[in-house]
Amino acid sequence: MQYIMTFVWSFILVHMINFVLMSLGGGQELHLVTASVLSVLFAIFVILISMTIPNDPVPNHHEH
Known part of the structure; x- marks a missing residue:
């Protein structure tokens, strides 16, 4: 979707x-x-960029 x-x-x-x-x-x-x-080329470009960006959360490093 x-x-x-x-x-x-x-x-x-x-x-x-x-x-x-x-x-x-x-x-x-x-x-x-x-x-x-x-518009098709732009959509493909946006989809490729979204596939390269990691979807994992950034770990929190608490420095004391």
């Missing part, structure tokens, strides 16, 4: 960034295919 939501959020965020940047760039046309490909 977390992978599906990662793809959903990356799709939403990349398309939103695409819309804003194309609107600021002089009213150019939207490239939805490019934004969709970038």
Whole structure:
């Protein structure tokens, strides 16, 4: 479920960034295919980063 939501959020965020940047760039046309490909690449990048970060708790070392 977390992978599906990662793809959903990356799709939403990349398309939103695409819309804003194309609107600021002089009213150019939207490239939805490019934004969709970038959203998939971004989601894969985020998933790979989350796999490399350890999920173990950090041990507390009490120095006296």
